[in-house]
Amino acid sequence: xxxxxxxxxxxxxxxxxxxxxxxxxxxxxxxxxxxxxxxxxxxxxxxxxxxxxxxxxxxxxxxxxxxxxxxxxxxxxxxxxxxxxxxxxxxxxxxxxxxxxxxxxxxxxxxxxxxxxxxxxxxxxxxxxxxxxxxxxxxxxxxxxxxxxxxxxxxxxxxxxxxxxxxxxxx
Numbered sequence: 698x699x700x701x702x703x704x705x706x707x708x709x710x711x712x713x714x715x716x717x718x719x720x721x722x723x724x725x726x727x728x729x730x731x732x733x734x735x736x737x738x739x740x741x742x743x744x745x746x747x748x749x750x751x752x753x754x755x756x757x758x759x760x761x762x763x764x765x766x767x768x769x770x771x772x773x774x775x776x777x778x779x780x781x782x783x784x785x786x787x788x789x790x791x792x793x794x795x796x797x798x799x800x801x802x803x804x805x806x807x808x809x810x811x812x813x814x815x816x817x818x819x820x821x822x823x824x825x826x827x828x829x830x831x832x833x834x835x836x837x838x839x840x841x842x843x844x845x846x847x848x849x850x851x852x853x854x855x856x857x858x859x860x861x862x863x864x865x866x867x868x
Contacts, residue, residue, distance in 0.1 A: 727774040728817060732827045732835050734770050738793065738810050739829035741765040743801075751801040753809070757789035773816040792816060796850075804853030805832040808846070 738757065741764035745754045754760055761768060768782045773792040784791055793810050812826035824840030831853075838846050 728825075728827065728837065730774045731812065731816065732837065734773065735793065735810055735812075735827050735829040736833075736835045737765055737770050739833045739835065742809060743833055746801050753797075753799045753801070755797060757793070757795050757810070761789070773812060775817050776813075776815075796854075799831060801831075803831050804856055805830060806846075806849040807831040807853040808850045809833075 738760065741760040742753050744764045745760060746752060757771065761771070765771070768785045771785045771789050771792060772780045772782075776792050780791055789795075792813060794813055795810050796808055799807060799809065807830065809829050809831050811828040814824065814826065817825050817827075824843075826838050826840075826843065827835060828838050828846065829835045
């Protein structure tokens with residue numbers, strides 16, 4: 698009886714002390730898998746553009762199954778409640794947002810595919826987003842830096858639009 702008297706508080710201490718660390722490590726692993734998903738989607742967009750004269754797909758569903766073989770790639774592992782494959786097959790942007798109308802000669806600061814704001818809403822990564830840029834690079838953007846990244850994205854889109862207008866005026 699005395700063994701249990703000391704064992705229960707010790708086990709409770711371990712759970713309280715190490716529980717959050719285990720949760721954080723699992724969330725970090727999910728964020729890494731999410732970044733890997735975005736990298737695969739970005740690579741699929743690049744392959745689509747190579748086959749389509751430098752034009753990215755009109756929507757993410759054009760990537761499946763030829764360029765991205767699994768619908769699971771379009772699911773953020775951190776998303777709560779969990780998204781299932783049938784949900785993705787109905788709407789490929791259920792977890793990730795996609796910027797339509799881009800071409801490979803666009804500004805590298807433009808966001809090609811990025812996390813929806815509610816994907817990473819638990820833990821110390823609350824509000825942070827994984828982002829795949831137009832050049833195919835993927836990085837985690839902290840919530841405090843999101844406004845600056847978004848402004849660069851918008852400026853890159855405006856430069857692209859101005860470039861198209863200049864091309865039309867020259868012809």
